[in-house]
Amino acid sequence: xxxxxxxxxxxxxxxxxxxxxxxxxxxxxxxxxxxxxxxxxxxxxxxxxxxxxxxxxxxxxxxxxxxxxxxxxxxxxxxxxxxxxxxxxxxxxxxxxxxxxxxxxxxxxxxxxxxxxxxxxxxxxxxxxxxxxxxxxxxxxxxxxxxxxxxxxxxxxxxxxxxxxxxxxxxxxxxxxxxxxxxxxxxxxxxxxxxxxxxxxxxxxxxxxxxxxxxxxxxxxxxxxxxxxxxxxxxxxxxxxxxxxxxxxxxxxxxxxxxxxxxxxxxxxxxxxxxxxxxxxxxxxxxxxxxxxxxxxxxxxxxxxxxxxxxxxxxxxxxxxxxxxxxxxxxxxxxxxxxxxxxxxxxxxxxxxxxxxxxxxxxxxxxxxxxxxxxxxxxxxxxxxxxxxxxxxxxxxxxxxxxx
Amino acid sequence: xxxxxxxxxxxxxxxxxxxxxxxxxxxxxxxxxxxxxxxxxxxxxxxxxxxxxxxxxxxxxxxxxxxxxxxxxxxxxxxxxxxxxxxxxxxxxxxxxxxxxxxxxxxxxxxxxxxxxxxxxxxxxxxxxxxxxxxxxxxxxxxxxxxxxxxxxxxxxxxxxxxxxxxxxxxxxxxxxxxxxxxxxxxxxxxxxxxxxxxxxxxxxxxxxxxxxxxxxxxxxxxxxxxxxxxxxxxxxxxxxxxxxxxxxxxxxxxxxxxxxxxxxxxxxxxxxxxxxxxxxxxxxxxxxxxxxxxxxxxxxxxxxxxxxxxxxxxxxxxxxxxxxxxxxxxxxxxxxxxxxxxxxxxxxxxxxxxxxxxxxxxxxxxxxxxxxxxxxxxxxxxxxxxxxxxxxxxxxxxxxxxx
Numbered sequence: 001x002x003x004x005x006x007x008x009x010x011x012x013x014x015x016x017x018x019x020x021x022x023x024x025x026x027x028x029x030x031x032x033x034x035x036x037x038x039x040x041x042x043x044x045x046x047x048x049x050x051x052x053x054x055x056x057x058x059x060x061x062x063x064x065x066x067x068x069x070x071x072x073x074x075x076x077x078x079x080x081x082x083x084x085x086x087x088x089x090x091x092x093x094x095x096x097x098x099x100x101x102x103x104x105x106x107x108x109x110x111x112x113x114x115x116x117x118x119x120x121x122x123x124x125x126x127x128x129x130x131x132x133x134x135x136x137x138x139x140x141x142x143x144x145x146x147x148x149x150x151x152x153x154x155x156x157x158x159x160x161x162x163x164x165x166x167x168x169x170x171x172x173x174x175x176x177x178x179x180x181x182x183x184x185x186x187x188x189x190x191x192x193x194x195x196x197x198x199x200x201x202x203x204x205x206x207x208x209x210x211x212x213x214x215x216x217x218x219x220x221x222x223x224x225x226x227x228x229x230x231x232x233x234x235x236x237x238x239x240x241x242x243x244x245x246x247x248x249x250x251x252x253x254x255x256x257x258x259x260x261x262x263x264x265x266x267x268x269x270x271x272x273x274x275x276x277x278x279x280x281x282x283x284x285x286x287x288x289x290x291x292x293x294x295x296x297x298x299x300x301x302x303x304x305x306x307x308x309x310x311x312x313x314x315x316x317x318x319x320x321x322x323x324x325x326x327x328x329x330x331x332x333x334x335x336x337x338x339x340x341x342x343x344x345x346x347x348x349x350x351x352x353x354x355x356x357x358x359x360x361x362x363x364x365x366x367x368x369x370x371x372x373x374x375x376x377x378x379x380x381x382x383x384x385x386x387x388x389x390x391x392x393x394x395x396x397x398x399x400x401x402x403x404x
Numbered sequence: 405x406x407x408x409x410x411x412x413x414x415x416x417x418x419x420x421x422x423x424x425x426x427x428x429x430x431x432x433x434x435x436x437x438x439x440x441x442x443x444x445x446x447x448x449x450x451x452x453x454x455x456x457x458x459x460x461x462x463x464x465x466x467x468x469x470x471x472x473x474x475x476x477x478x479x480x481x482x483x484x485x486x487x488x489x490x491x492x493x494x495x496x497x498x499x500x501x502x503x504x505x506x507x508x509x510x511x512x513x514x515x516x517x518x519x520x521x522x523x524x525x526x527x528x529x530x531x532x533x534x535x536x537x538x539x540x541x542x543x544x545x546x547x548x549x550x551x552x553x554x555x556x557x558x559x560x561x562x563x564x565x566x567x568x569x570x571x572x573x574x575x576x577x578x579x580x581x582x583x584x585x586x587x588x589x590x591x592x593x594x595x596x597x598x599x600x601x602x603x604x605x606x607x608x609x610x611x612x613x614x615x616x617x618x619x620x621x622x623x624x625x626x627x628x629x630x631x632x633x634x635x636x637x638x639x640x641x642x643x644x645x646x647x648x649x650x651x652x653x654x655x656x657x658x659x660x661x662x663x664x665x666x667x668x669x670x671x672x673x674x675x676x677x678x679x680x681x682x683x684x685x686x687x688x689x690x691x692x693x694x695x696x697x698x699x700x701x702x703x704x705x706x707x708x709x710x711x712x713x714x715x716x717x718x719x720x721x722x723x724x725x726x727x728x729x730x731x732x733x734x735x736x737x738x739x740x741x742x743x744x745x746x747x748x749x750x751x752x753x754x755x756x757x758x759x760x761x762x763x764x765x766x767x768x769x770x771x772x773x774x775x776x777x778x779x780x781x782x783x784x785x786x787x788x789x790x791x792x793x794x795x796x797x798x799x800x801x802x803x804x805x806x807x808x
Binding site: 113257 | 467
């Protein structure tokens with residue numbers, strides 16, 4: 001294999017959410033146990049924007065953008081100035097710290113685009129990057145693509161509130177040994193863990209002390225369940241000079257089909273991200289950008305209702321999986337659950353494929369998120385409530401069939 | 405400067421089209437000659453989608469895509485299968501060679517996205533890449549970003565039909581000396597040169613003989629002027645195993661605000677591009693993809709009229725610049741002219757800024773395209789006809805003011 005073959009083998013996307021359609025299932029027939037389980041198919045690999053529709057007004061906002069014409073089609077690479085001004089104000093209020101719309105914010109093609117640009121701006125051959133395990137699968141792939149070296153930091157998520165969180169001693173040791181960049185999601189993808197105020201404060205202090213660049217993925221921070229509190233790292237008293245926060249309207253607001261995200265923080269990093277954007281795809285689709293005018297401006301009560309609906313689904317799934325004996329952490333924010341399955345007679349990735357073929361249930365294998373979470377599966381429960389509950393029962397039945 | 409500082413200095417976007425708004429003009433006041441020249445401002449850095457509106461039906465197609473819902477929001481990373489099938493068929497007919505919609509085509513966020521993914525799939529540290537001079541400015545930036553080494557190939561464009569084209573002897577020498585990738589645009593950006601059948605055939609043969617990957621940017625190939633012929637490299641009898649052709653509806657069809665492009669060719673390269681897309685921005689915006697349903701399906705006569713309108717503007721601009729004594733090649737396809745200005749009393753980039761501030765005319769400095777074309781300026785003449793002609797006259801007047 002050439003160097004490039006190896007590089008792209010590391011980007012394997014076969015088990016990535018949404019790509020299951022490209023899998024061939026012929027080889028599964030000889031190992032199948034039992035018949036097909038009937039029921040509405042559910043694709044837990046991503047949220048269902050038919051069950052939870054896009055923000056009211058987003059469709060009209062796009063049309064208004066189209067009708068503006070050339071000025072909306074050809075924005076600055078970092079996005080339309082007027083939209084940036086609105087969004088920067090709302091993000092400042094939400095995260096409790098100011099955002100300069102001219103120099104400190106860039107509109108990106110989805111939060112995936114924001115992550116790519118942020119890591120591409122600070123990771124080069126040999127750059128050491130601290131990554132939580134488990135965390136969003138693309139983080140590792142991005143670091144490897146840019147030639148960086150991954151320094152894994154254990155994340156506890158199945159313990160008590162005091163036990164849960166990143167291993168701060170390991171983080172300090174890593175920062176002391178030449179780590180230059182740290183990227184993580186809070187709420188954590190795939191576990192739904194919200195980093196505590198203590199952890200966030202300490203990460204900020206350590207990064208400041210060791211001159212580490214922090215990239216904080218807060219994609220799901222608006223979908224916060226009752227009784228939980230959220231700490232914005234960018235509002236900490238002590239924080240590093242180089243900090244980028246990433247958010248977007250693809251999840252809670254169901255605007256994924258517009259491909260929109262934002263990154264905001266240190267002007268020097270935002271400038272680099274824009275330079276990279278200029279050669280990656282120029283800008284987030286101009287007309288799509290106009291849909292950001294609905295962001296943080298949802299109708300009264302809309303967000304509260306959306307959170308309540310997700311919380312109800314979460315509670316049902318937690319009950320089903322825990323009753324079946326699968327250790328499952330309580331999702332504090334976002335729409336992921338990450339149940340740990342017992343040992344099975346087939347490899348976890350094969351089980352995920354069997355789930356799809358026999359039970360009409362698509363999940364993301366835990367091996368995408370950390371080497372030691374291969375027995376877990378990630379479900380995005382932003383789905384039709386009834387269909388999701390029925391599908392969860394089918395997962396339990398399939399586990400019983402294939403139990404080792 | 406750190407290694408990353410140097411890397412991003414090489415991505416300078418200050419003079420890139422669309423970024424002029426971020427320039428400060430205070431420093432120009434002391435060197436200005438004469439007053440402001442009145443007239444409708446014209447931004448020649450890109451086409452004016454208000455003067456040449458998007459394809460009829462594109463707005464409705466987007467709405468239909470939105471109304472499809474989740475299936476359109478979350479397509480495969482390479483794009484919606486049904487849309488790929490339609491587009492592959494039309495591209496096969498247009499380029500005179502088959503395209504497999506399952507394995508040989510990817511929908512990308514604009515043709516910029518296609519170029520990024522294609523070069524990212526084949527260029528790594530030390531990869532030698534042949535690039536025409538002049539050619540689209542992002543080609544060099546992309547190669548540098550991925551760590552590749554640029555091998556420049558001279559392109560003649562101001563000679564006779566027989567003289568014009570790439571230096572094929574230089575290309576053969578480069579291919580013999582370890583070049584692994586060659587990327588070029590035809591019609592050429594910025595000159596409007598269409599590579600001859602002889603040149604295309606020879607490039608294909610040389611690449612096949614030396615196992616060179618070819619990336620051919622045919623973005624403007626539909627806007628072909630009367631009397632010109634176009635040769636599709638992918639239809640050549642002898643061609644390399646690794647070939648990607650890039651097109652998109654952003655220019656002739658004015659769909660830039662949707663951010664859509666396509667790359668089609670060798671399945672192994674398309675697969676790599678999709679893996680890269682999965683970490684770059686997941687997919688072209690789902691709802692935007694639906695606008696591709698209008699591509700190659702424009703109303704009868706629409707394309708012929710669009711070409712005729714552009715040809716009329718081209719003819720007027722050529723006359724104005726040639727009458728002023730600026731050597732200017734005849735645009736064979738696409739909407740760029742690339743007049744060579746005489747020596748001026750100010751550096752060319754400064755003159756471009758003065759043009760904007762004093763004459764309301766935005767152009768792209770020739771230094772973006774090749775080191776030796778700094779005295780030229782690129783104009784995208786997909787503009788309101790009358791305004792473009794008036795602006796061209798203002799350029800001539802500004803040249804007279806600042807002549808060395």
